[in-house]
Amino acid sequence: MGKETKKAGVKTSREKKGDGAGVKWSRRDFLKTVTAAGGSALVATPSKAIAYKKLEGWPNRLGMLTDLAQCVGCRSCERACNEANSLPAPSVPFDAKSVFAEKRRPTASAYTVVNRYENPKDGGEPIYRKVQCNHCNEPACASACPVRAYRKTPEGAVLYNADLCFGCRYCMIACPFYAPAYDYESAFEPRVVKCTMCYERVTKGGVPACAKACPMEAITFGKRKDLVKLARAKIARDPDRYLDQIYGEHTAGGTGWLYIAGAPFGKLDFPTNLPDSPLVEQTKGFLSSVPLVLILWPAVLGLCYSAMNRKGEMHADDDGETRTKGKEDEK
């Protein structure tokens, strides 16, 4: 395309060799086109790194398995999390059941919360669901972050770095599980707050606080691939107790935190309308069109410009004065 534009420019200059103004006109024309193309090359640089391959994920990444059929809603995990992360004391104590009156979500002062749901099978026995960051295999929050403040560690935790964050909160828009919370109260150091899967403890060989504190062994910590096997075994051993589904095995590309339960996950406020592919796949097509537009547009528009201009010159041949007049106005 660019070549064609160039050719058109050269041709006109040759045609108008006798006419000094004509040569000048087309040369400048050509320079303008070149400048535009140069500008586009400059702009194209930041989008270079969008190429992306299918990720298998870190092979030995760790994860958690929550067995909702096992959970009794004692909120020991909430208390342990609060202590392990030195979070502010809650307004309602950790042994109070009154918090179950409404559905809560993780906030700037609580990485995890437990909610109560009516059991569709058995009205007397409620189901409890622990909510926190799911540490996705390919986290939408991380792909959404324009300053790369998130990273998926080889250990499996998805970590956030407040030193880079400028507070756009697109990660919160992107997260399908409503996990990240924001510290709206702070004027000068607001940050995203979310579960870290007790990264520091884990790297020192420890176990996340919530898993350690659970008296019912409803939370299991281990390698994700082992947890999938464990979940399958549990379901196979007690098919009446569990639905034959592991939530998080494939959802949105798979999550680090897995769940098994005795009731349909949709009834427990788990999002069931998500694709199995990582959410970043949804924007991949758009992002790969970016370099195309950057390269093609200047050439196409340059061609349009040169075509329009040529038309003007062709008319000028019939009516020689028009063009000269235009030139004088311009100067």
Add this chain to the structure above:
Amino acid sequence: MKEDSVVKTETFPARFMDKLFMGMPLTDYMRNLMTPFNAFAMFVLCVGVPLLVVRFTSGLATVTHASNEYPWGILLGWGLFAGVPLSATGYVMATAVYVFGYTEYHPLVRLGVLTGFMGYLFAVIYLLTDLGRPWRIYYPMAVSYGPTSVLFLVAWHVALYLTVQLLEFSPAILEWLHSKRVRKWAIMITLAMTIAGVMLSTLHQSALGALFLLAPGKLHPLWYSSFIPVFFFISSIYAGCAMVIAVSTIGARFLRERADEQFLGSLDRLTIGLGKCACVVIFVYFTLKIIGVAHDNNWDLLGTPYGYWFLVETCIFVLIPGILYTMGVKKKSAAIVRFASFFAIAGIVLNRLNVSMIAFNWNLPGHLHSLIPPWKEGFLVLTIITFHILLFRWILNRMPVLREDPRYGLHGE
């Protein structure tokens, strides 16, 4: 040489004041400012500026109701998502005139570029108000890159396009300042800047829609479409036409003394011409929206409450302006085209608010109730709108936008 510079410094303050007060003595200028609109603006700023101060000293929670479920509120819904398509005026007009050679639209180019520049400038101001740590706004450009993010692209493109539009508008500023030589350089880059403007606009107008592709679970399926980048881009084209018509109408009404014969004389004809363009594009957009529903086979959803709302948006706020444009063009009535334009603009705002707020998180309990912003947040938006209008008027009053500076001739040539 030395004498010259001495003379210059002596007269500089005088010249500066002359520019600032539009050649009037200070007392006259002050008297001129006593208008009902200015009194209203003063009232808004008296309440709004302290609110802005509170937002920056005590945190977002004090003025907005942004929450963990609703991280983006009316500041971005209105200021960024609705503001950016309405600022497509710059690239639409510049492309028409400088690339496609519709030179008869010259009297409207500068107004288009200025509207675009101001729109982007204020979109950034809304963004700065909403960002948790606005002093880090340059981070995506200089500190840490997240190229997998659509927002990274938006950040780069808005920053670059703001610069491009400033350069595109700079001839008007330089004419106002009588800087002949620099103006000549500014004119030389017109075509390059126009093409850069189209590239950047194509990408970030569509990117604003593509931002929501990452949230398939949260945005209602009638609005969540793989075509959303195309919807956003195509609708920005007619939004640009409609905004040029609207702003020129308002300019010709309230700042008539700043406009020249060429502007006022050609306005009706050019309005109808722009209406023709808007008419074609709005029908293209309407058809694409229908194809979008067909593509995802969402026909059954049209019978739900959100479906009715979708029909309100597409039939009342897209189809009817389209029909009005057709009538206006057929009857050669600038008045109908103007009415259609205000209607179409309302439709654009509604669409962007639908995508970013009303159809977003639609499946959360009590969703619609969570949308109503507290008065402080609404007032913050009103304050920024007031600043926008005041600065816009300040520029139109001083720089050759609605008129040509006789010393320089045709705009941008």
